Amino acid sequence: MRxxxxxxxxxxxxxxxxxxVGSVSNLKDISFYKNVSASLKKIRQxxxxxxxxxxxxxEKLIDTLGYIGKNFSSDKQRLALGVxxxxxxxxxxxxxxxxxxxxxxxxxxxTVAKIIAGTFTGxxxxxxxxxxxxxxSQIPSKNIPKIKSLFxxxxxxxxxxxxxxxxxxxxxxxxxxxxxxxxxFLIDAPLTKFLTNTFVKHQQKGDKK
Amino acid sequence: xxxxSNLFSSFKSVxxxxxxxxxxxxxxxxxxxxxxxxxxxxxxxxxxxDKIPKEQKSxxxxxxxxxxxxxxxxxxxxxxxxxxxxxxxxxxxxxSTKSIRSHIERSGKNLSEYLGKIDTDIAKDFPEIKGExxxxxxxxxxxxxxxGSVISCNIITPVLRNExxxxxxxxxxxxxxxxxxxxxxxxxxxxxxMEGYIxxxxxxxxxxxxxxxxxx
Numbered sequence: 001m002r003x004x005x006x007x008x009x010x011x012x013x014x015x016x017x018x019x020x021v022g023s024v025s026n027l028k029d030i031s032f033y034k035n036v037s038a039s040l041k042k043i044r045q046x047x048x049x050x051x052x053x054x055x056x057x058x059e060k061l062i063d064t065l066g067y068i069g070k071n072f073s074s075d076k077q078r079l080a081l082g083v084x085x086x087x088x089x090x091x092x093x094x095x096x097x098x099x100x101x102x103x104x105x106x107x108x109x110x111t112v113a114k115i116i117a118g119t120f121t122g123x124x125x126x127x128x129x130x131x132x133x134x135x136x137s138q139i140p141s142k143n144i145p146k147i148k149s150l151f152x153x154x155x156x157x158x159x160x161x162x163x164x165x166x167x168x169x170x171x172x173x174x175x176x177x178x179x180x181x182x183x184x185f186l187i188d189a190p191l192t193k194f195l196t197n198t199f200v201k202h203q204q205k206g207d208k209k
Numbered sequence: 210x211x212x213x214s215n216l217f218s219s220f221k222s223v224x225x226x227x228x229x230x231x232x233x234x235x236x237x238x239x240x241x242x243x244x245x246x247x248x249x250x251x252x253x254x255x256x257x258x259d260k261i262p263k264e265q266k267s268x269x270x271x272x273x274x275x276x277x278x279x280x281x282x283x284x285x286x287x288x289x290x291x292x293x294x295x296x297x298x299x300x301x302x303x304x305s306t307k308s309i310r311s312h313i314e315r316s317g318k319n320l321s322e323y324l325g326k327i328d329t330d331i332a333k334d335f336p337e338i339k340g341e342x343x344x345x346x347x348x349x350x351x352x353x354x355x356x357g358s359v360i361s362c363n364i365i366t367p368v369l370r371n372e373x374x375x376x377x378x379x380x381x382x383x384x385x386x387x388x389x390x391x392x393x394x395x396x397x398x399x400x401x402x403m404e405g406y407i408x409x410x411x412x413x414x415x416x417x418x419x420x421x422x423x424x425x
Contacts, residue, residue, distance in 0.1 A: 069347030088363040098375030153221040163229035170228035
């Protein structure tokens with residue numbers, strides 16, 4: 001019994017863990033680690049050397065980049081994804097040689113329907129939630145009802161900083177994702193089904209002509 | 210044990226600390242979270258659907274999980290790689306603005322020796338231009354994340370998924386023709402196409418069953 005206690009005593013276990021942590025942190029002093037690290041650094045530097053250096057001089061371009069960084073949040077990203085999806089995905093499905101022609105046509109119709117339904121709900125729910133979080137993350141003061149500062153983090157004194165704006169976008173996006181778990185079934189799935197059937201019927205009419 | 214209000218307060222602080230200064234990172238993380246939640250919804254739709262027989266579930270659940278893994282891994286790997294490479298290019302000065310380079314030059318650094326070196330970190334070396342640098346970096350990060358997500362969601366994932374779906378379709382048809390004699394409603398004729406399969410499945414299962422891969 002004493003032997004078991006000695007082997008498994010918390011003190012000894014703690015010592016062993018500390019020793020293990022110590023040996024892991026000492027890894028950095030081992031020459032093998034140093035060699036691997038130096039080799040990786042060389043590879044990364046070579047990769048970086050391959051990429052040409054670019055200097056942005058046009059004010060308009062720099063301002064546009066600044067605008068994107070500040071204002072291009074998840075709702076706009078979802079819209080961009082949807083628009084580009086319409087330009088690429090149906091063509092990828094249409095050129096899929098692994099399936100027969102009929103399957104390809106249904107697959108294109110379904111993809112277009114899915115993109116329209118997903119982009120529609122994805123954009124508007126994100127947009128609405130980000131707006132909602134903005135309304136509910138005011139800086140607390142006597143004139144502001146408590147509910148309007150529900151999402152304001154502790155210690156924030158100004159709501160005009162870029163950091164705070166990005167926080168609002170992030171919080172709005174997270175809330176939107178939770179909302180969309182439900183709308184995925186309530187709106188996206190039935191809308192996708194309806195649009196797919198409409199497109200397939202339209203295709204069949206076109207084929208008959 | 211923390212109270213609910215304390216947990217919510219900590220959550221707000223974590224969000225503010227992590228994403229307040231890094232919108233590109235936020236887009237990558239919320240994108241991954243979006244795919245995870247969407248996939249979880251699809252898997253649970255199959256899992257908790259009483260109309261799907263047990264034998265079908267044992268096949269459909271792993272299929273949904275595999276599909277989810279393709280979506281999530283492809284999105285994360287491609288988008289975060291784009292974002293990380295863009296961040297490194299900006300922090301080392303490979304991608305930079307004229308005024309940032311002028312400032313570095315004025316400080317006495319040799320541009321050809323300083324820019325594009327793996328250890329170079331403009332934000333650390335020149336805190337006095339933090340505002341200008343950060344505005345530029347955030348723009349490049351967000352643009353890179355968006356381009357990465359477009360390539361991953363709209364090109365790589367559909368190609369991989371088509372390949373995977375075609376294989377699965379063949380397996381399903383083979384299984385239906387051969388083993389699955391317990392399901393007369395779903396038993397197809399020899400020339401079953403995806404359209405026919407969807408039609409038959411729609412008679413058997415509700416819409417949520419065959420509405421997988423909806424990006425939320």
